[in-house]
Amino acid sequence: MDQNLLSIVLFAPLASLAVLLLIPSSNKTLIKVWANLSSFAGFMISLPLAARFDKNAPGFQMVERIDWIPALGVKYLIGIDGISLLLVMLTTVVGFLAILSSWNAIDERVKEYYAMFLLLQTGMIGVFISLDFFLFYVFWELVLVPMYFIIGVWGGPRKLYAAIKFFLYTLAGSVLMLLGILTLYFQYHRQFGAYTFEIAELMKLDLPLGLQQWVFWAFFLGFAIKVPMFPFHTWLPDAHVEAPTAGSVILASVLLKMGTYGFIRFSLPLVPKASVNVTIVQILAVLSIVGIIYGALVSLMQQDWKKLIAYSSVSHLGFCTLGIFAMNPNGIAGSIIQQINHGISTGMLFLIIGVVYERRHTREIAEYGGLAHVMPKYAIVFAIAMLSSAGLPLLNGFVGEFTILQGAFEANRAWAAFAVAGVILGAAYLLWLYQRTMLGQITKSANLHLPDLSLREMAVFLPLIAWAIWIGVYPKPYFDLLEKPVAQIVERVRPGYYQGGAAINAGTARPASTAATAAGAQ
């Protein structure tokens, strides 16, 4: 039981899916109760992961290794480090809350709906804990199908367009990523005479810069479309606007993190020379900054509440990628913290939209105004979510953005300057949104008698608010968790960084032997 804890967490949603299929689809209440209970149980059994995780131990923990397809060298190999742990916890928490939030919102084809969410849950957890590239790819693709259905079946008016656009964009990226994976797989066979997809083994490869760059761009397409980085973001607003509330929440909170996680877990360690190559870093940083500013400017212009939050995701994810390509401990750790933060705050913001959408069936910002008078609890929750997203000190967003800015400043002052502009714009569109929807007099009579948050709705928000405050006030446990894995990644891409602050492109100039000694000394 103990040594299989990770597998249990991974397959628990799948097991509850199997049970769910046995419930007759006419019994909606039982289906809802079962889905909620089992996803709550999924969260509960993921807690021991955090409890047993030893933050001082290097490398991966709770590793499970079984030969799956020996003919291809594919293993069922899973394990977690601090980065994975945080993202898995985010997945189990948000997954449960998303299911809880759908109680009233979804009333037709209930069984299929919850089945899709449970399948999605397994797929997402699998992505974050796979240490075998093949396994990772299977989970990565597995996620697409349920998400397609969630958008395509339960979505808004243009759901079919949005769903297939989401599917095609991400699939196009991931099949090209597959070519990158296969290249590494083949090169490993050439150098070591064995076939393996194991990440730790593939890291032993020593490839020339040119080849690494090709692989990097192949990975880039897969991950950047998922994040999404500018200019691959166009699927995101469509998908978010059309998806049902819980779908948007999962999409924003967890699915997008698969892209940033991919950069951190695969791009950087597997093709380190390409990742620190000056041209590539500059291109990635510029794309991130454009994403930050562009996302924020477009958010300012939106008339649709949900679209505004969708574009704000583009902006916030820009921070995450900027942090990664700052290539220093602050940047990367900040990026991971910010990924969690974005999961919490943007998840909350989408849930907040869902609450009024359920009541009014419109997302036009102009349709609202002065809601604080009739829904005071709601206004408070929204204020907290909004401020956490805008990066107010003592809330989670501040910690992440501040650390990323530190990292960016260390890497290049100009980046930090642009990113700060993004923070200011972020505060602008969020505060303005709040003002237009919550403050002032009630302008529409339909809003006069909106009921405030119910107990169930409060239950959805409270854990997220608590988490936001925890990270904002006392982020030390999180940084502790991330210290070791981040240090490993930085050491990998910039050997000798901790000894004397190697320059950003030193990795390219430094001969492999020095890198090996540095790694050995570590």
Next chain:
Amino acid sequence: MSQFYTSTDHFVLIPAIMLALFGCAILLFDFLVFPDPRQRKWLLLFVVLGLGFTGFGLWRQQMFLNANGLTELTAFQGSLTIDRFALFFNWIFEIASLIVAIVSYAYLEIEGEHHGEYYALMLFAQCGMFFLAAGTDLVTLFIGLELMALCFYVMVGFLRGAKRSNEAALKYLLLGAFSSGFLVYGFSIMYGLAGSTKLSDITTAIAAREPWDPMVFLAMATTAVGLLFKISAAPFHMWAPDAYEGAPTTVTAYLSVASKAASIAFLLRIFMGPLASAREAWEPLLSVVAILTMTVGNLAAVTQTNLKRLLAYSSISHAGYMLLGLIAGNDTGIKGIEVYILVYAFMNLGAFIMIVALRRKNIIGEDIEDLAGLMQKSPGYAVLMLVFMLSLAGIPPTAGFLGKYYIFLSLIETRHYLLAVVGTLYVAVAIYYYFRIVRSMFVGQLVEQAPLASSFGVRLALGVAGAMTLAIGIYPEPFLRMAQGSILR
């Protein structure tokens, strides 16, 4: 036994003998013993028995090879060779025939064209396929090809009352005969070069010449035209959509899987054998054909509304992917083609059997719209069809992914990066049209309330196809080992 028909010859020939024997038996029994149409169900038993005996013959050959540590068994002075490659393909033919036969019974009843010849033709066609996979002599191969093709010409036009079916058969016949002409022309040049019809002699003769030798090129080009026609590669694919649409759906399923597998086996025998040394000359040619095939197949499929035409174009694009494996030409590539054709057999049969189930009395059921709302009506079928569609598109963890995986890996190993990128990008195009079907099933409004024609045969066949599509995807190890052992070198 004389030296002209040794015991080895007999042993090698048993599967073909069984197929021919049972085929003839069905013809005789159909008209002598079972004159009453209601007794035709016994014919199905004959098919199953015939396939059983054939399978037993194949199994004994396989055991013989294993027990004696042999890689091949040649017969008839080298014109037939049973190697693991031939056995691998013959197993695929067995599976396809069996699945199609059990589905055909109920389907032909609905179409009102249930006749004993149908089953006989199926077995004769498979007999032709046996020679295509096992033949190592130009004459044997050609006779095998014609035997298979003639059976299919008749089967495609089996719905005598339907204009569409007749038109399809005639079109297929005319174009098929035309392409056979090309093929024979190529063969005659090969014979001229080698003075022998044995593939091994021709291999030696061609290897002794330059790859760009004009005679070799001519032989290669004309043979390629004939073969590419058979696997429906662009620009020789014109017959496929019409023949697929017009033929009875069960025949379409059989044609798209078994005939394609046999033609691929034939293609590999020729290109990895006699023409292997002229690779320099045919590699660019086939690369263009492969890209064209994937382009035509995938782009034309996007606009189709008829399910059979859509799957026809999709099967054209699959031929393109299989060609990519030949272009790579290393072990991974050949293994890839074999894995691909294996998984293709299950997933494509599954998809076509769904269309068979859509055909009911008074409902044609060939349009994407006919699937609308299937999820509400019969969720089991809808989910199975989803699995087939995902597999056809190549999404893990379904079997289709493994076929594409090997093809892409072989392209990377042999540095055909451009082909690999084109091939992968068409996966995204393919998902678009496969998901038009999925969309119709899961999002479309239920219009037609009549239940699907779910005979026992249909349910069994769908169940097997679905289970195998998932099983190969989730635990492919035994299947990959089997393909690994069956590489043609």
